Amino acid sequence: MKTNLCYDGCDLVELALKYGTPLYVFSKSMIEGRCSEIREQFIKRYGGSHAYYAGKAFLTLAMCQIVEKEGLGLDVVSGGELHLALKAHFPPERIIFHGNNKTRQEIEIAVDQDVGRIAVDWEGEIDIIDKAAGLKGKRASILLRVTPEVEALTHKYIRTGHRGSKFGIPLERIPYVVKKSLSLQNLNLMGFHFHLGSQIEDYRPYIEAVDVITKVMSDLRDDFGFVTKELDIGGGFGVEGFEKTTSKPISYFVDPVMERIKARCSEFELPMPSVAIEPGRWIVSEAGITLYTIGSIKKIPGSVTYVSVDGGMSDNPRPALYDAKYYAEVANKMGRPKDKVITVVGRCCESGDILIEDLAVPSDLKPGDILAVFNTGAYNYSMASNYNMLPKPAVVFVDKGKDILVVERETYDDLLAKQKFIFNV
Numbered sequence: 001m002k003t004n005l006c007y008d009g010c011d012l013v014e015l016a017l018k019y020g021t022p023l024y025v026f027s028k029s030m031i032e033g034r035c036s037e038i039r040e041q042f043i044k045r046y047g048g049s050h051a052y053y054a055g056k057a058f059l060t061l062a063m064c065q066i067v068e069k070e071g072l073g074l075d076v077v078s079g080g081e082l083h084l085a086l087k088a089h090f091p092p093e094r095i096i097f098h099g100n101n102k103t104r105q106e107i108e109i110a111v112d113q114d115v116g117r118i119a120v121d122w123e124g125e126i127d128i129i130d131k132a133a134g135l136k137g138k139r140a141s142i143l144l145r146v147t148p149e150v151e152a153l154t155h156k157y158i159r160t161g162h163r164g165s166k167f168g169i170p171l172e173r174i175p176y177v178v179k180k181s182l183s184l185q186n187l188n189l190m191g192f193h194f195h196l197g198s199q200i201e202d203y204r205p206y207i208e209a210v211d212v213i214t215k216v217m218s219d220l221r222d223d224f225g226f227v228t229k230e231l232d233i234g235g236g237f238g239v240e241g242f243e244k245t246t247s248k249p250i251s252y253f254v255d256p257v258m259e260r261i262k263a264r265c266s267e268f269e270l271p272m273p274s275v276a277i278e279p280g281r282w283i284v285s286e287a288g289i290t291l292y293t294i295g296s297i298k299k300i301p302g303s304v305t306y307v308s309v310d311g312g313m314s315d316n317p318r319p320a321l322y323d324a325k326y327y328a329e330v331a332n333k334m335g336r337p338k339d340k341v342i343t344v345v346g347r348c349c350e351s352g353d354i355l356i357e358d359l360a361v362p363s364d365l366k367p368g369d370i371l372a373v374f375n376t377g378a379y380n381y382s383m384a385s386n387y388n389m390l391p392k393p394a395v396v397f398v399d400k401g402k403d404i405l406v407v408e409r410e411t412y413d414d415l416l417a418k419q420k421f422i423f424n425v
């Protein structure tokens, strides 16, 4: 009897044989399902609202095509991400361009390509955007990214809305920056943006931030007559990490926040702004599984059993960076009793390259078995490196029994493609 793990109609062990490992596998239908939930539960229910998929979580040409077809916008954070989106024929007017240190050249390209919104992260950026727009005879629509001074409960490296954050314009500088933006002829100030961080599991920090920003909106209306048309509350909606449990629905996050924005606007007699969200992880994390082949199995006397896989922090740096927790199954030995506890380690030359601690697996685990690590769709492929000259894995989409290669595995020659000799050979 076959005991292989199947995903979106595909046998994962067969996929590992066909494409090799490590391998990123994404369920296309699950990504589409998440986009459709956002459409039904947010965009359709709240008039004037928008959703931008945060490309930093996972961005390829194929992913851009799905986001486009699903009717969402796209959040890009660098010239490279913008370039990819434009190559994928993503409509520029549906793109928002973020980043705490966009270069002048990146801003010029964004203006030239008529990117829909530029989120301004620091004071000097408004002059750069204004100048770039003026030279092209255009008017750039901007949002000001505000640091709302809200501490979201998440790892400190992925917290961004607290006082002292490197992201956004400090609250006390907002009146000055608004006044200045309104005085520049080539800018169209649409409103504000905040982003509290990533992997936030509770909606309440968003409520706190809404309270802060709506007070700012009210003061700006009173002081300068500026009426906020758009409010972007960022992304960060968390997903379940360890066991294979299902994440909270999008309505868990957006419903109370929308209710609060409405209540605060009515309290301050402000018109309701058009509200945008920017989820990345929530859309792709659970859709992704990474397949590895098990290699060395090392029982340390009196201690743990290390089981090495053929990837590691090079394709998933998150456990080492943020102590992120993952869960896995042995894909070719499903349904067997799990009577052995192991530590899954990567093959990189770092003692910190530990993917999973205390994982229960069948006792007949052997080299050559296939390990499927769940919930690796977000910030794995996009944060992968070539440390130890390891080629980046291929990416395959599965869709109701079909598999589609969307990114080829890197070759050793790819790794040398940009290198030069200094002596004649």
Ligand SMILES: Cc1ncc(COP(=O)(O)O)c(C=O)c1O
Binding pocket: 054, 056, 057, 075, 098, 195, 197, 198, 199, 234, 235, 236, 237, 278, 279, 280, 281, 282, 378
């Ligand atoms: C400005 C902005 N928007 C959206 C996101 C997406 O966050 P997440 O993937 O946690 O939803 C990020 C990620 O850090 C971000 O910096």
